[in-house]
């Protein structure tokens with residue numbers, strides 16, 4: 085039978101079969117699907133084939149179906165191994181706040197670049213709408229138009245007052261969604277509002293910063309009562325963003341991707357080249373300067389603290 089891996093503890097995997105039964109499974113044989121070495125062959129979100137054991141309570145995973153995408157975290161040691169955190173994500177949400185705490189544009193852009201690199205559609209959820217003054221609402225509009233123009237849908241909510249959460253439920257329904265955001269933006273508050281009765285156990289996957297030793301921390305998918313799954317992760321900084329080649333960076337900004345075909349040189353870096361369509365758009369105000377600044381900052385590998 086076929087199923088979805090919804091939890092992993094390293095040696096055991098909880099698989100929800102298409103018939104709706106949850107079976108604890110072990111792995112049979114080896115699975116080699118990636119060109120990188122991974123510490124865990126199977127992760128939450130994987131679609132697998134399962135053969136039930138005679139007791140019908142446990143099973144063996146005998147096949148792994150191709151992934152449409154996956155996110156990894158690099159090992160902290162030098163073994164060059166990576167841990168697959170989750171697979172087959174339909175979308176990634178970044179929870180953002182404009183105040184207390186303020187999420188910087190640079191942080192948002194780095195998240196979006198990472199999501200592009202992983203080929204996961206990203207959406208921005210602006211939280212704490214209840215705190216906004218009139219002036220704040222204007223800034224919110226500016227922020228949202230920057231990202232809407234770049235092709236990223238934006239939503240505003242108040243997790244605490246449960247404002248606009250129906251909109252979020254609609255987006256989440258029947259999808260596998262990664263939820264990220266830096267500390268204090270209200271991620272737990274929002275998730276708890278969406279998962280009534282299930283207090284989020286944050287310790288499980290948030291202690292990723294351990295140094296020196298290889299640890300096995302695994303993501304868990306939370307089943308939404310209205311259909312779909314949430315995968316909670318800490319900020320993208322901890323996500324072990326893989327190295328992005330400089331020449332690939334432009335295509336990870338959708339609006340730059342659209343322009344760069346018109347640059348005079350096919351290997352244009354969009355920094356100071358003559359005939360650069362990106363610089364021309366920037367000068368004409370058709371490309372958002374904060375987005376271009378982030379492009380440059382990532383290109384030159386300056387850390388933008390969020």
Ligand SMILES: Nc1nc2c(ncn2[C@@H]2O[C@H](COP(=O)(O)OP(=O)(O)OP(=O)(O)O)[C@@H](O)[C@H]2O)c(=O)[nH]1
Pocket residue numbers: 211212213214215241242243244245265266267268269270271272273274
């Ligand atoms: N005013 C207001 N406060 C909120 C809202 N959502 C969350 N908060 C508050 O913001 C603070 C941080 O919320 P959390 O849900 O713990 O934030 P988090 O992103 O999970 O942060 P960590 O637990 O550090 O990962 C808490 O004091 C919440 O009560 C909101 O919509 N409006």
Ligand SMILES: [Zn+2]
Pocket residue numbers: 344347348352353354355357359360361362363
């Ligand atoms: Zn160019």
